[in-house]
Amino acid sequence: MKIVCLDRSTIDESINFKGIEDQAENITYHDFTPSDKVIFRCKYAEVIITNKVVLTKAQLEQLPRLKLICIAATGTNNVDIEAATALGIKVCNVKSYSTPSVAQYVFSMLLEHMQKSAHYIANTRQNHWQNSPIFCHFSLPINELSNKVISIVGYGEIAKAVERIAHAFGMKVLIAERQGATNIRPERVSFEQALQLADVVTLHSPLTAETAGLINKQTLALMKPTAILINTARGGLVNSKDLLSSIKAKQLGAAILDVLEQEPPPQDHILLNTVQDNLYITAHIAWGSLEAQQRLVDGIANNIASFLNGERLNQLN
Structure with a gap:
């Protein structure tokens, strides 16, 4: 699986991504991705990890290889889930970590x-x-x-x-x-x-x-x-x-x-x-203890593993 993480800088650099990396043939990290770079950075991606980067219908329609969107959060308002569903793209979030x-x-x-x-x-x-x-x-x-x-x-x-x-x-x-x-x-x-x-x-x-x-x-x-x-x-x-x-x-x-x-x-x-x-x-920090951040990343890894096994863990569509 080719995985692209659009906003790695939203997670502390000490957090271990090994659970995700073990499932990737190739993984690319971007500290942050402006909207006009999403398509270029994700054109070969099969899995996208996004915390707050917005993924719109117009963008998703231009990403034919995309199979799974992993939201690095519980809230889902940054992804057009209806458009993703119509395109056959699964969307997952992570609950309870924070x-x-x-x-x-x-x-x-x-x-x-x-x-x-x-x-x-x-x-x-x-x-x-x-x-x-x-x-x-x-x-x-x-x-x-x-x-x-x-x-x-x-x-x-x-x-x-x-x-x-x-x-x-x-x-x-x-x-x-x-x-x-x-x-x-x-x-x-x-x-x-x-x-x-x-x-x-x-x-x-x-x-x-x-x-x-x-x-x-x-x-x-x-x-x-x-x-x-x-x-x-x-x-x-x-x-x-x-x-x-x-x-x-x-x-x-x-x-x-x-x-x-x-x-x-x-x-x-x-x-x-x-x-x-x-x-x-304070600057939206309540969610972000190091322990919570590690649970979040581990939850993303579990969502990817579930998807690869044909299961529906945390799938929203």
């Missing part, structure tokens, strides 16, 4: 906000403790997670991992029903109630036409002024303009974002051109 990593991120960032660890480490390095007239030195309040209400929006595998950790901290967990649902499923609360009661709202929904802009001026207004919003799902779930207005007006306690609508974001993105102590933004 669950521990994303759940860990949610609580590492939440704990940093509540505990102020970086602030207090810096204080000690700056001799504030050493110069204190008493045995300790407090300059910012510290809060506990215990007995706080965490509302989970979207209830897939990652959300369930977050739920387990929240219970371990003694938090009260609410599972939000879909917005606009007329029937509330057992052990869930309405979307509106989940926002109203939450000390923490964590988003784990896919981005669809129904969920785009889910967090906006109206839904933010439902939340407590001390509430914390966490988004590790998709940037498009949150209206950035409305979020910034809410934070500036102190209508929200804090926002922790690992994703934005466009990635990488433009230099002039409104959330990146403001200084707010209660706004934390």
Whole structure:
């Protein structure tokens, strides 16, 4: 099999690709592939590995040797699966590889906000403790997670991992029903109630036409002024303009974002051109522990092996 990896630089250089390489007669790695180079680089490929490089119908129609597309992620919006199906090209993704990593991120960032660890480490390095007239030195309040209400929006595998950790901290967990649902499923609360009661709202929904802009001026207004919003799902779930207005007006306690609508974001993105102590933004890193990245690559290897054996592991079409 001739395999072409279109964006190897999205995976850490320490990650072992041997499981994939063992199945390839020839494998070519590209750090990143712009759209106008896809056809040239893949014209002889039988298998394409892509993390975020988009594969369109027009491109796939010009790749007659292509048999399998391996998406190096769970999300599939970068590949025209309908076109691939019509052309007889199989498409696979990898599920569950990032669950521990994303759940860990949610609580590492939440704990940093509540505990102020970086602030207090810096204080000690700056001799504030050493110069204190008493045995300790407090300059910012510290809060506990215990007995706080965490509302989970979207209830897939990652959300369930977050739920387990929240219970371990003694938090009260609410599972939000879909917005606009007329029937509330057992052990869930309405979307509106989940926002109203939450000390923490964590988003784990896919981005669809129904969920785009889910967090906006109206839904933010439902939340407590001390509430914390966490988004590790998709940037498009949150209206950035409305979020910034809410934070500036102190209508929200804090926002922790690992994703934005466009990635990488433009230099002039409104959330990146403001200084707010209660706004934390990281560069889509929640998924990417080294362990998760290795599970991802091993999952791709398993998908290729399954395809070669005539099986359908993780096939989407």
